[in-house]
Amino acid sequence: MSTMAIDKAGPSRKVKYGSMSRDRAWALRWSYFFLVLFAIFFLTPPVYMLITSLKSSAEISAATNPWWVFHPTLSNYVELLTSNQFLRFFWNSSIISIVVVIVTMLISIPAAFALARMKFWGSATLATGVFLTYLIPDSLLFIPLFKMLGVIQDLTGITLLNRWYVLVFIYPTLTVPFCTWIMIGYFASIPKELDEAAIIDGASWLQTLLRIFIPVALPGLIAATIFAFTVSWAQFLYPLVFTTSVDQLVLPVGITTTLIKGDVFNWGQIMTGALLGAAPPLIIYAFLMDYYIAGLTAGATKG
Amino acid sequence: MADVVVEQGRIARATGARKGSSLRNTLGRKSTVAFLLTLPLILLIALLVLYPAFFSLYLATLNKAMTKFVGLGNFTFLFKRETFWMVVKQSCIFAITAVIFKALIGFIVAHFVHNIPGKKQRKWRGMLLVPWVIPPAMSTLAWLWLFDPSYSAFNYTLSYFGVGPIPWLGETFWARFSVILVNVWYGAPFFLIMYLAALKSVPDQLYEAAAIDGANWWQKIWYVTLPMMRNIIAITTLFSLIVTFANFDIVRILTSGGPLDTTHLFATWAFQVGIQSSDIPLGACVSLFMVPILAVAAIFILRDVSKRGNEA
Numbered sequence: 001m002s003t004m005a006i007d008k009a010g011p012s013r014k015v016k017y018g019s020m021s022r023d024r025a026w027a028l029r030w031s032y033f034f035l036v037l038f039a040i041f042f043l044t045p046p047v048y049m050l051i052t053s054l055k056s057s058a059e060i061s062a063a064t065n066p067w068w069v070f071h072p073t074l075s076n077y078v079e080l081l082t083s084n085q086f087l088r089f090f091w092n093s094s095i096i097s098i099v100v101v102i103v104t105m106l107i108s109i110p111a112a113f114a115l116a117r118m119k120f121w122g123s124a125t126l127a128t129g130v131f132l133t134y135l136i137p138d139s140l141l142f143i144p145l146f147k148m149l150g151v152i153q154d155l156t157g158i159t160l161l162n163r164w165y166v167l168v169f170i171y172p173t174l175t176v177p178f179c180t181w182i183m184i185g186y187f188a189s190i191p192k193e194l195d196e197a198a199i200i201d202g203a204s205w206l207q208t209l210l211r212i213f214i215p216v217a218l219p220g221l222i223a224a225t226i227f228a229f230t231v232s233w234a235q236f237l238y239p240l241v242f243t244t245s246v247d248q249l250v251l252p253v254g255i256t257t258t259l260i261k262g263d264v265f266n267w268g269q270i271m272t273g274a275l276l277g278a279a280p281p282l283i284i285y286a287f288l289m290d291y292y293i294a295g296l297t298a299g300a301t302k303g
Numbered sequence: 304m305a306d307v308v309v310e311q312g313r314i315a316r317a318t319g320a321r322k323g324s325s326l327r328n329t330l331g332r333k334s335t336v337a338f339l340l341t342l343p344l345i346l347l348i349a350l351l352v353l354y355p356a357f358f359s360l361y362l363a364t365l366n367k368a369m370t371k372f373v374g375l376g377n378f379t380f381l382f383k384r385e386t387f388w389m390v391v392k393q394s395c396i397f398a399i400t401a402v403i404f405k406a407l408i409g410f411i412v413a414h415f416v417h418n419i420p421g422k423k424q425r426k427w428r429g430m431l432l433v434p435w436v437i438p439p440a441m442s443t444l445a446w447l448w449l450f451d452p453s454y455s456a457f458n459y460t461l462s463y464f465g466v467g468p469i470p471w472l473g474e475t476f477w478a479r480f481s482v483i484l485v486n487v488w489y490g491a492p493f494f495l496i497m498y499l500a501a502l503k504s505v506p507d508q509l510y511e512a513a514a515i516d517g518a519n520w521w522q523k524i525w526y527v528t529l530p531m532m533r534n535i536i537a538i539t540t541l542f543s544l545i546v547t548f549a550n551f552d553i554v555r556i557l558t559s560g561g562p563l564d565t566t567h568l569f570a571t572w573a574f575q576v577g578i579q580s581s582d583i584p585l586g587a588c589v590s591l592f593m594v595p596i597l598a599v600a601a602i603f604i605l606r607d608v609s610k611r612g613n614e615a
Contacts, residue, residue, distance in 0.1 A: 031418040035427055038412050042434050042488065045445035048456060052448060066456040111344035118337035126341060128605065133348050135542075135601045136356070137549030139570030140594070143577045143587045144355035144362060173351045180344060205336050234438030236552045237570075241578055252440035256556060267448050274441040285436045289429050292436070296493070297500045 052271040060267055076272040088247055089254035092164050100171040100232040101225055108176050112183030113209050134177035142241050164248045167239055171232045179224040182298040186220030187213055223295030230281045251277040362587040377588040386564050394568045398548040401486040406540055409494020417502045435492040443556040446485045475565040478558050482566050485553050494539055501535040538607050541600045548596055569593050
C-alpha cells in the first residue's frame with residue numbers, strides 16, 4: 001500500500017518539476033526576446049556612429065539605405081587623426097583628465113582615511129557635507145564660477161578664462177566628493193584589527209595609510225579612479241563656458257563647435273570624432289567592467 | 304561579538320596603562336593629522352563649491368551691468384516672463400517623465416537580465432550599460448544625426464511602414480519627446496545596474512516561500528521584490544531626479560532649447576541668458592530656481608543614507 005502511494009507520488013512530482021523547468025525555459029526565451037529588443041534600442045546610436053564614420057560625404061548625402069555601408073572608407077579617420085586641431089582636442093582632454101585624476105586621488109584618499117578612521121570634531125558632519133556636495137550639479141555653479149574667474153583674472157592679471165588649465169582646478173569639484181564618499185565606504189569596511197596591529201607594530205599614520213589601507217582598498221581605488229577619469233573626460237558644460245579659443249578646447253566641446261562649419265554638418269567627421277572621443281571610456285569599461293560597476297553601485301549602497 | 308569587544312577593551316586598557324602619556328600625545332597629534340588630511344578637501348569645497356553657491360545668490364541681486372543692487376528685481380522680472388514659466392513647466396515635464404521611464408525600463412530590463420544564467424548575464428549586462436559609458440555629449444551627437452531633418456535614419460526606416468516623416472526636432476511635441484527619449488536612453492542603464500544589484504541581494508528563500516504560498520509572478524513582485532528593493536528604488540530615483548533636473552548636455556546639443564524655447568530646461572536657459580546674452584545676474588537667478596527641488600531631493604536622500612548608516 002505504502003509503496004504504491006510512493007510510486008504514485010513519484011511520477012506526479014516529476015511532471016511538476018517538468019512543468020516548472022518548462023516555465024523557466026519559456027521565461028528564459030521571453031527574456032532573451034525582450035533583451036534583444038532593448039539591446040537594439042540601447043546600441044543603435046553607437047552602431048550608427050560607427051556606420052556613418054565609415055562613409056564618405058558623397059555616400060552620406062546619397063539617398064541610399066542609411067543603415068548600410070556600401071563603400072567603406074577610412075578617410076574620415078585618416079583626416080581627423082592627421083588634423084592638428086583634432087589631436088589638440090584629444091591632447092587637451094587627455095592631459096586634463098589625467099591631472100584631474102591625480103589631483104582627485106591626492107585630495108580624496110587622505111580625506112577619506114581621516115574621515116573613516118580618525119574621529120575628530122565635526123568629522124561626521126564633514127562626511128555628510130561631502131555627500132551633499134556630490135549632489136550639487138555643475139549647472140548650478142557654472143555662472144558664479146565664470147564670474148569668479150573673471151574677477152580673479154582682473155585682480156591678479158593671471159589669465160584664467162579661455163585657458164584649459166583652469167579646468168584642472170574646476171573638475172575636482174565634480175570628482176572629489178564622490179571619490180571621497182566611496183573611499184570612506186571602502187576604508188570603513190577594512191577591519192579595525194588590521195590597522196591596530198600596524199600601529200602596535202609602530203607604524204605611523206602615513207605608513208598605515210600607504211601599507212595597509214591603499215593595498216587593501218585597491219578595488220575601491222580603481223573604481224574611484226575610473227569614475228574620476230570618465231567624469232572629467234565627459235564634462236561638457238564647464239569647458240563650453242570657460243574656454244572658447246580652438247586650441248584650448250577639449251574633445252566634446254571641440255567636436256560640437258568646430259566640426260560644424262556654418263550650416264554644413266560634416267556628419268562623417270562628426271561621427272568619427274564622437275566615436276574616437278567615446279573610445280577611451282569604452283576601452284576602460286571593456287577591460288575594467290567589474291570595477292566600473294562596483295563604483296557605480298557603491299555610491300548608493302555603501303556608506 | 305561581546306567577547307571581541309571585551310578583548311578590545313582589555314587591550315586598550317593594557318596599552319593605555321603601560322604608556323598613558325604617549326597615548327595621549329598620539330591622540331593629540333591624531334586630530335591635528337586628521338585635520339591636515341582633510342584640509343585640501345575642505346578648501347576645495349569651501350572655495351569652489353560653497354563660495355560660488357553663495358556668490359550666485361549675491362549675483363542674482365545685481366542689475367545686468369552688475370553695477371547696481373536691485374534686490375529681488377531679477378526674480379520679479381522673471382516671474383513676469385512667459386518663457387520662464389514655460390521653462391519651469393518643461394523642466395518638470397522633462398525630469399518627471401524621463402525619471403519614470405528610466406525607472407520602469409531599468410526595472411523591467413533588470414528582471415530580464417536577472418533571468419539569464421551565469422556567464423551570459425555578464426555579457427548582456429556589459430552590453431546594456433554601454434549608453435551610460437559613452438560621454439553624453441558624444442552620444443547625443445549620434446542622436447542628432449539620427450534625428451536629422453533631411454537624412455534621418457529613423458524616418459527612412461519608418462517610411463517603409465508608411466509613417467510619414469516625423470519632424471523629430473522641429474515641432475514642440477516631437478522635440479520634447481526626442482529630448483526625453485535621449486535622456487531615457489542615456490539614464491536607463493544606470494537604473495538597470497542598480498536594480499540588478501538590488502535583485503541579487505533578495506534572498507531566494509523569500510521567493511520559494513511565496514511560491515509555496517501560491518503567489519503568482521505579480522504577487523511575488525508586489526509583496527517580495529518591491530518591499531526588498533524599496534530603499535534602492537527610492538535613492539536611485541531621487542538621485543536621478545536631481546541629475547535629470549539639472550541636465551544640460553542633451554538639450555543643448557539636440558535642440559539648443561528650440562523650437563521657440565519650448566525644450567529649454569533651467570540649465571540650458573541659464574546658459575543662454577547668462578553666458579550667451581551675457582546677463583550674468585539673470586542667468587544666476589534662473590539657475591537658482593533649481594535649488595528648491597534639489598534641496599528637497601537631497602533631504603530625502605540624506606535621510607535614507609543616514610538611516611542606512613544606523614542600520615549598518
